[in-house]
Amino acid sequence: MQKTKITKELLLKVSANSRLSLTETEVKKFLPQLEAVLESFSKLDEADIKGTEPSFQPIPLKNVFREDLAIAGNCIPNETALANTAHKKDGYFKGPKVV
Template sequence: MGKLSSDDVKHVAQLAKLSLTGQEVKKFQKQLEKVIDYISELNEIDIKNVEPTSQMTGLTNVYRNDKVVSENCLSQENALSGTSKKHNGYFVVEALLTERGDA
């Protein structure tokens, strides 16, 4: 794999909404290069005779079926009793996303 540029690292950081110092960019540049080199080694593995698998155990569902236990349920009135910010039976919270999808 070719060397990652500092611009590549800055781009990845921007996508993750991280601000990095110059020193951090250099540090992560080296780390990301190692990760990419390691992952690229997977291309060298001979998998011609390997059957595709999506899971290994053969188990289908190891969980119990859902069961509503009414005495353990919190009523809507009870749930909303601790907040002053409610509207039509719902909690009112700050918007997490704008129309552009940014926080």
């Protein structure tokens, strides 16, 4: 695999694309830091991954929500639910019109 070298021109191009204006001092400061980061990531190229399946999620996805089921005997009767409201019609709560 080809090693990518971070040059001053590449750093300035990336900073321009990111709408960042870097001073010459910042460029001199960031170049060695970015080289070190890139070198750290290049160590991953040395890892033996033969026989390893690709993984796109670090942890398995799981639906944490329960199924929405009505449980018999766990619901209050309609009349009880509507007992304390003055705004009801045909067994439903009545609310203001929404335009």
